[in-house]
Amino acid sequence: MVHKTADxxxxxxxxxxxxxxxxxxxxxxxxxxxxxxxxxxxxxxxAGMPVPEAFCVGAGAYREHIKIHSIHVGIESLLRAAASTxxxxxxxxxxxxxxxxxxxxxxxxxxxxxxxxxxxxQVGAPVAVRxxxxxxxxxxxxxxGQHGTYFASGLDRCLLHIKHCxxxxxxxxxxxxxxxxxxNHQSVAMAVVVQxxxxxxxxxxxxxxxxxxxxxxxxIIEACWxxxxxxVSGKVPPDHILVDRHGGKIHRWDTSEKSSEIYLAPDGVKRxxxxxxxxxxxxxxxxxxxxxxxELGLAVERVMGRSLDIEWATRDGRLFLLQARPITTAPSAxxxxxxxxxxxxxxxxxxxxxxxxxxxxxTWSIVDRWLDVILGTIFDKAGVDLDGKPLVGLIAGRAYFxxxxxxxxxxxxxxxxxxxxxxxxxxxxxxxxxxxxELVPGDLPDVGVSRWRVLAHVPGFLAWSMAHSPLRADxxxxxxxxxxxxxxxxxxxxxxxxxxxxxxxxLTDELRQYHHAIAFSIAGFAYFTNLxxxxxxxxxxxxxxxxxxxxxxxxxxxxxxxxLWRLAVLAHDSPAVREVILSEDxxxxxxxxxxxxxxxxxxxxxxTAFMAEHGHHTRGELDVTNPRWSEQPDYVLDIVRGYxxxxxRIDPVAQHAQRGRERLQLERACRxxxxxxxxxxxxxxxxxxxxxxxxxxxxxxNEGVRYLASIRRLLLLLDERFRDRGLLGQFGDIFFxxxxxxxxxxxxxxxxxxxxxxxxxxxxxxxxxxLDPPPVIVGxxxxxxxxxxxxxxxxxxxxxxxxxxxxxxPARVILRSDSGHQLLPxxxxxxxxxxxxxxxxxxxxAGIVMDMGGMLSHGSIVAREYGxxxxxxxxxxxxxxxxxxxxxxxxxxxxxxxxxDTAGS
Numbered sequence: 024m025v026h027k028t029a030d031x032x033x034x035x036x037x038x039x040x041x042x043x044x045x046x047x048x049x050x051x052x053x054x055x056x057x058x059x060x061x062x063x064x065x066x067x068x069x070a071g072m073p074v075p076e077a078f079c080v081g082a083g084a085y086r087e088h089i090k091i092h093s094i095h096v097g098i099e100s101l102l103r104a105a106a107s108t109x110x111x112x113x114x115x116x117x118x119x120x121x122x123x124x125x126x127x128x129x130x131x132x133x134x135x136x137x138x139x140x141x142x143x144x145q146v147g148a149p150v151a152v153r154x155x156x157x158x159x160x161x162x163x164x165x166x167x168g169q170h171g172t173y174f175a176s177g178l179d180r181c182l183l184h185i186k187h188c189x190x191x192x193x194x195x196x197x198x199x200x201x202x203x204x205x206x207n208h209q210s211v212a213m214a215v216v217v218q219x220x221x222x223x224x225x226x227x228x229x230x231x232x233x234x235x236x237x238x239x240x241x242x243i244i245e246a247c248w249x250x251x252x253x254x255v256s257g258k259v260p261p262d263h264i265l266v267d268r269h270g271g272k273i274h275r276w277d278t279s280e281k282s283s284e285i286y287l288a289p290d291g292v293k294r295x296x297x298x299x300x301x302x303x304x305x306x307x308x309x310x311x312x313x314x315x316x317x318e319l320g321l322a323v324e325r326v327m328g329r330s331l332d333i334e335w336a337t338r339d340g341r342l343f344l345l346q347a348r349p350i351t352t353a354p355s356a357x358x359x360x361x362x363x364x365x366x367x368x369x370x371x372x373x374x375x376x377x378x379x380x381x382x383x384x385x386t387w388s389i390v391d392r393w394l395d396v397i398l399g400t401i402f403d404k405a406g407v408d409l410d411g412k413p414l415v416g417l418i419a420g421r422a423y424f425x426x427x428x429x430x431x432x433x434x435x436x437x438x439x440x441x442x443x444x445x446x447x448x449x450x451x452x453x454x455x456x457x458x459x460x461e462l463v464p465g466d467l468p469d470v471g472v473s474r475w476r477v478l479a480h481v482p483g484f485l486a487w488s489m490a491h492s493p494l495r496a497d498x499x500x501x502x503x504x505x506x507x508x509x510x511x512x513x514x515x516x517x518x519x520x521x522x523x524x525x526x527x528x529x530l531t532d533e534l535r536q537y538h539h540a541i542a543f544s545i546a547g548f549a550y551f552t553n554l555x556x557x558x559x560x561x562x563x564x565x566x567x568x569x570x571x572x573x574x575x576x577x578x579x580x581x582x583x584x585x586x587l588w589r590l591a592v593l594a595h596d597s598p599a600v601r602e603v604i605l606s607e608d609x610x611x612x613x614x615x616x617x618x619x620x621x622x623x624x625x626x627x628x629x630x631t632a633f634m635a636e637h638g639h640h641t642r643g644e645l646d647v648t649n650p651r652w653s654e655q656p657d658y659v660l661d662i663v664r665g666y667x668x669x670x671x672r673i674d675p676v677a678q679h680a681q682r683g684r685e686r687l688q689l690e691r692a693c694r695x696x697x698x699x700x701x702x703x704x705x706x707x708x709x710x711x712x713x714x715x716x717x718x719x720x721x722x723x724x725n726e727g728v729r730y731l732a733s734i735r736r737l738l739l740l741l742d743e744r745f746r747d748r749g750l751l752g753q754f755g756d757i758f759f760x761x762x763x764x765x766x767x768x769x770x771x772x773x774x775x776x777x778x779x780x781x782x783x784x785x786x787x788x789x790x791x792x793x794l795d796p797p798p799v800i801v802g803x804x805x806x807x808x809x810x811x812x813x814x815x816x817x818x819x820x821x822x823x824x825x826x827x828x829x830x831x832x833p834a835r836v837i838l839r840s841d842s843g844h845q846l847l848p849x850x851x852x853x854x855x856x857x858x859x860x861x862x863x864x865x866x867x868x869a870g871i872v873m874d875m876g877g878m879l880s881h882g883s884i885v886a887r888e889y890g891x892x893x894x895x896x897x898x899x900x901x902x903x904x905x906x907x908x909x910x911x912x913x914x915x916x917x918x919x920x921x922x923x924d925t926a927g928s
Contacts, residue, residue, distance in 0.1 A: 492546060572887050908922075
């Protein structure tokens with residue numbers, strides 16, 4: 024076949040646009056003409072990736088082709104008719120077919136044929152001819168599969184397929200997609216990539232994020248024998264492999280029966296042939312190739328700055344990348360409610376306490392990087408394989424716990440016939456939620472667990488649990504603290520930007536060792552539960568357990584509140600210091616004045632010591648976007664100022680000491696009541712570990728937060744450097760990058776438009792802040808239809824009793840610990856949750872009521888430590904109770920009773 028060329032004079036006139044480009048030598052100024060697919064290949068080639076030789080026929084050639092043959096006239100006529108709805112479906116189909124026919128039948132300009140011929144001879148036959156539309160594979164839109172891909176083993180076939188790619192712009196599918204998504208048909212042009220065809224032994228696709236959920240913790244690989252056409256067209260079921268992106272662990276490896284493969288025949292036509300039975304049923308990849316694919320995929324992702332859909336092939340043991348494009352079909356990481364079917368139950372219980380606000384991309388990428396490793400380690404030890412499914416995800420940017428997944432594991436292990444939603448959440452959610460939700464076993468996700476597998480893991484799990492007795496936790500706590508303090512001693516000015524980015528990544532990866540902290544906490548919870556059981560069965564009062572765990576001391580988060588009170592006492596006892604503090608000066612003014620008054624240097628030294636020990640605290644402590652107490656001294660100064668004003672009305676330090684003495688008396692009384700020596704011995708054994716477990720739970724988290732605060736400090740330094748280089752626009756922009764993007768941005772080896780990405784993510788972040796998802800979500804969260812029901816009116820709210828005693832007083836509803844509200848002595852704190860950032864509010868509180876929480880939540884532990892009656896997991900407390908309303912908190916029965924409208928009624 025001899026290809027015809029156009030003989031009009033247009034083919035001999037100078038061209039304004041470069042029409043044929045060797046992608047290995049493409050300059051930046053021609054990239055807009057080459058389309059998304061070709062531009063992506065240029066990025067890969069520049070980074071030294073194993074990409075087969077390729078060239079591109081630029082979009083200008085398409086525009087010239089339709090112009091010199093007047094095809095554009097028919098296109099304009101079609102668009103006018105389509106805009107005026109003059110065309111029915113049949114007429115539209117005919118008009119599109121006529122355009123495609125003209126494009127294919129019209130001859131190519133002679134010089135274009137010459138240019139293609141020259142580069143074709145360099146690339147070598149056979150080749151793959153693929154579309155590269157100039158609006159293709161844009162973030163948020165995908166034209167993948169709508170435009171043509173062809174194979175050719177000769178120049179004439181290659182030239183013909185270039186025109187076929189152009190013609191694929193005008194298929195009904197492509198036309199309908201552009202119209203439905205608001206694309207201007209005339210602004211979209213077609214470039215064509217011609218790439219040496221790898222006659223593959225194995226080929227497939229790799230996703231560096233889940234294309235259905237957007238989750239980035241795992242890599243998905245699909246593979247088949249021969250050319251990838253068999254996989255893409257669905258002719259054969261591929262092998263499916265799920266790999267942890269951080270540790271390389273294979274969570275799932277499904278080998279399918281691949282009974283046929285696609286190959287390229289000598290005549291240049293792709294054909295299908297049967298695969299022999301012995302090869303059809305075996306895996307087409309080995310572990311070494313999988314590891315190489317994962318490593319290469321992560322490297323490509325770093326270069327391109329986003330999650331990718333990568334096509335690859337192997338030939339004679341060598342791996343090739345054929346193309347890489349952004350994953351555009353996945354929802355953003357902030358909309359992960361779509362991950363499962365409509366029956367999956369999500370709850371913000373527990374998850375909402377540690378990440379209460381909308382999570383910025385940096386925060387979630389840090390948490391996501393180690394969270395699954397930590398939780399996965401715990402389940403692995405117990406013989407439970409979650410099959411790569413995440414226990415925690417994001418809904419409207421907020422952390423939610425996958426209750427269905429946990430229930431599925433429990434059901435398989437314990438053969439549970441009925442599943443209590445309230446029991447799984449560990450306390451009361453809103454009554455309206457409970458009545459609407461039933462965890463039906465048939466609706467639960469599959470997990471890789473059986474009773475036999477669990478039984479086989481019992482010896483190892485018991486040994487591991489014994490190694491994580493709360494009495495053995497102190498060395499681990501000291502090690503985490505030493506690591507955090509070591510970060511602060513490094514001279515970061517000597518580090519380059521990319522070294523600083525690498526160090527941040529390394530520090531974050533070290534958090535994976537935090538699974539030890541979770542293990543210590545689980546052991547502590549088990550001992551506390553056993554203590555409550557002993558108190559109920561042998562002593563007749565389960566609430567004794569909370570009294571036996573009060574006034575322990577050495578609980579760092581509780582010590583923060585006491586240390587603040589000691590600062591206030593120190594200020595109150597010095598008239599000159601008290602006068603400066605009560606002057607309402609800002610900290611910078613206060614700091615200048617305090618050094619010059621009697622007693623001021625002593626107070627300033629105590630202030631510095633407090634910040635060194637407790638300055639890493641804040642609201643939402645796992646969120647690296649939140650400034651720490653050490654960064655906002657005015658906030659802490661206001662707390663101390665309020666305590667100075669309360670001096671004489673309460674004495675939390677003395678009360679805490681009294682709680683300790685009462686606890687010791689109670690311990691002696693319990694031992695006397697337990698006349699049986701064996702019971703006394705068991706009581707003492709469990710008591711000691713329950714008490715220490717409570718302390719360790721808080722102290723391990725305390726040091727982990729200190730470590731995160733060190734990482735935040737480094738992120739802020741890198742933020743400043745990036746702004747100095749013009750990479751970021753405003754303070755805090757770095758929190759809208761992802762952890763894995765830091766090094767590529769620092770080195771300039773990324774195609775990510777950083778400022779644009781930050782702006783888009785900020786917009787999404789702010790949009791999520793306007794949403795108010797309910798505590799429990801079944802299936803997908805649709806903000807347009809999902810509303811939080813009004814709470815049921817009642818005089819008695821019920822929840823989980825976590826700290827014994829009864830207290831009555833006026834309510835003070837505070838929704839955020841950084842809101843600047845003051846809690847007066849004797850008031851009942853009503854809060855959505857608490858973390859160490861809330862500790863200052865506990866000092867004057869007569870009682871605590873929380874919407875969320877469990878036995879080992881921060882607020883529960885600190886309430887017990889201070890001896891404050893507390894009820895948590897009440898559900899709608901902050902929406903029902905009003906500030907000033909008289910309430911009674913019963914920390915024994917788990918009841919909150921509404922006594923009257925106001926304190927004076």
